[in-house]
Amino acid sequence: MNHFLDIHKTDATALRGMIDQAAAMKTARQGRPKGTPDDDQPLAGHMVALIFEKPSTRTRVSFDVGVRQMGGQTMVLSGQDMQLGHGETIADTARVLSCYVDMIMIRTFDESVLLEMADYADVPVINGLTDRSHPCQIMADILTFEEHRGPIKGKKVVWTGDGNNVCASFLHAAGQFGFDVTFSGPEQLDPEEEFVGLARKAGVSVTIERDPIKAVQGADLVVADTWVSMHDSQSSKERRHNMLRSYQVNDALMAHAKPDALFMHCLPAHREEEVTSAVMDGPQSVIFDEAENRLHAQKAVMRYCLGV
Ligand code: CP
Ligand code: NVA
Secondary structure (H helix, E strand, C coil), X not given: CCCECCHHHCCHHHHHHHHHHHHHHHHHCCCCCCCCCCCCCCCCCCXXXXXXXXXCCHHHXXXXXXXXXXXCEEEEEEXXXXXXXXCCCHHHHHHHHHHHCCEEEEECCCHHHHHHHHHHCCCCEEECCCCCCCHHHHHHHHHHHHHHHCCCXXXXXXXXXXXXXXXXHHHHHHHHHCCEEEEECCHHHCCCHHHHHHHHHCCCCEEECCCHHHHCCCXXXXXXXXXXXXXXXXXXXXXXXXXXXXXXECHHHHCCCCCCCEEEECCCCCECCCECHHHHCCCCECHHHHHHHXXXXXXXXXXXXXXX
8 A cells, every 4th residue: 555645755757657647558558538447457446535625626627537447446546525624633534444445636725634544544535726836737747748859858848937836846857756846936935945955966956047048948847837736825916926927928038949849737727827828829839638648647656546
């Protein structure tokens, strides 16, 4: 039994295996209606709980469809509808759910909820996003990059804007997959030093460059995310927008990256804020491939967790 809590906590060989398996499973399904089962049914007889304490479109639907394509069943639970949202402890919830289901995916606020769930559950627990990281997204992003441009090893990834949870998972992945990261945003929103240190210790380069034009020079991939995440207070919105405005990804900025640089965004996006529609809908953008690849990448993650 394996949990999938974060990319830096997962064995690098296993991570590579998941990306390769996801690519193979995607190819095997080409041209099929979404609702048809895969030829292999590794999750047959398995029940998966999908718990959401925050909103979600992609994570909710891609996990649900992925489990079904592999022959399993799901139950989608809202934290507020569970006793968990009304005072039952995480430890008790984890032990109870382990009596009924074979795997738990949880999207929550504080990372401690995820970690405690994993500590007390007898079944694998998958991180579907916390305030601190979003590993499933970056697995999909690596699959997407490699589909378009080949191995990500040795490439330059430029993160623009807020050094948030998605940025953190890019830093976790940098060390495991061997790519360099440049962060470009205001000092107040720098990524956590611990994660920058982890990547550097793993032997890849992490550069902090306040000037976005300098940052994207030589970039193979430019990434943006919302300026106000689900865990950020709405009252901080104006302050954050003021700090981040000069980091918008637009055609003028993309012109300084490599001519074949890709653009990614985990979505949901705020068009004309962190990125223009011209870039989102332009030839360098692979945002909808990323969304599709959530499905394929997470299917491989679930197989790894269950060992099937
Ligand atoms: N990218 C992502 O996780 O999207 P959702 O919030 O819609 O799940
Ligand atoms: N950083 C964003 C990602 C959403 C998928 C958030 O946490 O709201």
